[in-house]
Amino acid sequence: MPAIKEIDRVSFPDEQQYPDGLYDSLLSAGPLRAVVAEDTGAVAGYALLDYDSQPVRIRSIAVAPKQxxxxxxxxxxxxxxxxxDALELLVEKDNSRAIRLYERLGFVFVERAEDGDPSTGSLRDRLRMTRIIR
Ligand SMILES: CC(C)(COP(=O)(O)OP(=O)(O)OC[C@H]1O[C@@H](n2cnc3c(N)ncnc32)[C@H](O)[C@@H]1OP(=O)(O)O)[C@@H](O)C(=O)NCCC(=O)NCCS
Structure with a gap:
């Protein structure tokens, strides 16, 4: 868990960090699950999945900068x-590196998904992408 939180901390700006409580909920049998990639026993990257969403949503994915x-x-x-069988995710529309990766793996653009609060300047302009497999 500390390794996942640290990768999150260095990979996303402050306003996009998930609260500690969200990560801690991974330790209980809730709808959130993490998949990690390891390199010689250390966590190199993770994906956070939300099974409350239909299709299952990739809430976050990040790899440690050195990896x-x-x-x-x-x-x-x-x-x-x-x-x-099917996955969806939201990605910041200017995150071209991540979008390239998703497209390579068969994800396609579905729609723009604006959320947040424009009055506080926290509006996020994101793209919804899905990968229907079967
Ligand atoms: C997006 C992110 C998860 C990608 O992880 P990654 O481990 O670097 O991804 P990969 O190594 O599989 O692919 C990245 C690039 O490396 C290239 N690559 C992969 N294996 C390689 C190898 N052995 N040698 C050289 N290049 C390689 C890929 O072709 C790809 O190139 P591209 O950027 O031109 O498409 C990572 O950059 C990250 O954590 N970013 C910050 C957090 C973030 O933005 N997350 C997404 C939020 S929606």
Missing amino acids: RNKGCGSALLQRLVQTH
């Missing part, structure tokens, strides 16, 4: 598409 560009993110997503 990026070595196929870790692709391996994580590959495992997820092999083990789920």
